Amino acid sequence: MKRVLIILLAILFKCIIKCQSEGSTTGRDLDDVSNDNWKSVADQNDHILIIFCKDVDDKCKNTVIFFNNYPSPPGFNADLKILQSTDLVLANELGASDFPKVVYYRQQSPAHYDGDLNDEDFSHWLLQAQEISVKILTDDTFEHLTQAVTGSTTGDWLVLFYKDDCPVCKQSLIDFETVAVKLKGKTNVAQVDMNVNPKLVDRFKLTKCPSIIFFKQGTMYRYEMEKVSVKILMSFVQAWYRNMKAEKIPFEPTAFDKVTDSIVLYLKKQLNGPYGKILLGVYGGSIVLLVLLICSCCLRKSPNKEKAQ
CATH class of the missing domain: 3.40.30.10 (Glutaredoxin)
Incomplete structure (x- = not known):
């Protein structure tokens, strides 16, 4: 009799657990959001979590079920609005291209979660993402x-x-x-x-x-x-x-660097223009003439030094 009672209690306990788990798959129903009402939702909520789904497959269902029952973690000091959406226009606006995709929107900036769906991993990520990180x-x-x-x-x-x-x-x-x-x-x-x-x-x-x-x-x-x-x-x-x-890593440019860079860019632009070959000849001739003048000055100074000696 005692054994029968224990078995009945065990069966009853399993039934209770099963009912609770089935109930948890429903949990709170997530509100839908679309591109039409997104601006209003974003204006009224500072922290929004959106589950984007394209097709109603098992992966998408499991993601929605997880967030149906997800409580905000300790240390998360904000009201978290959790929504779901099948609007591809809104998904594109928030950068979601593969589905299901979990997007956390705060301070007008979205961040995507692509880790495992369990309380510990997601809660850690959510706390890290609470403020804009860039x-x-x-x-x-x-x-x-x-x-x-x-x-x-x-x-x-x-x-x-x-x-x-x-x-x-x-x-x-x-x-x-x-x-x-x-x-x-x-x-x-x-x-x-x-x-x-x-x-x-x-x-x-x-x-x-x-x-x-x-x-x-x-x-x-x-x-x-x-x-x-x-x-x-x-x-x-x-x-x-x-x-x-x-x-x-280049140093911050000085004023002299900027001037020389401007000259180089100007010369390159001129040489690549329709009169590039002509200008190249002029510049080349000018350089040769300058070198000859310097050499001439040096040669003139040398005899003067010899006479002085």
Whole structure:
């Protein structure tokens, strides 16, 4: 009789657990958000988590179920609004191209989560991503903050040079914010607006947008891959940079450097023009004439010295 009672209690316990687990798959229903009401939602909430799904498959269902029951972790001092969306226009706006995709939007900046879906890993990431991680560098602050020439005593720096009017840069900025969260405490991640920081553009001889440079221990490595993605950027910082050409970080240009550079650029422009060959002959002749004049002066001084002796 006692054994039967124990078995019945065990069965009852399993039924309770099963009911709870089935109930947890429903949890709270996530509200939908689309491109039509996104602006209103973003204006009313400072911290928004969006689960983007394209097809209703098992992976997407499991992701939604996980966030149906997800509580904000201890230390997360903000109201977290969790939503779901199938709007591909909004997904594109926030940089989501593969699905399901978890996007955390705060301070008008999205960051993507691509780790395992468990409380410990996601909560750690969420706490790391609570504040924007990418730093802003300018002509005036670059050297002071990075200390690039002196050996980067502030650490290594991965820097994105971008333009607001560059379509490709929009996705790169989102990728950089995602990378910055992953590398927090290990590598500094920053961005430079090329339109308002011409000195840095000239200093590093930047000719394309976006441009990415990794500054490490007084040496710089240019990112030369055509595609920019979180996975490739992480690989580049961790090891792949060794396959790039190591360049010495140039000093901040002096006034004399700027003048000489301007002269060189002017001469190059003239020589590449329609009258380049004529100008080349004129410049060449002028140099030869100057050399002859110097030699002539030296020869005239020599006899005078001999007479004086």
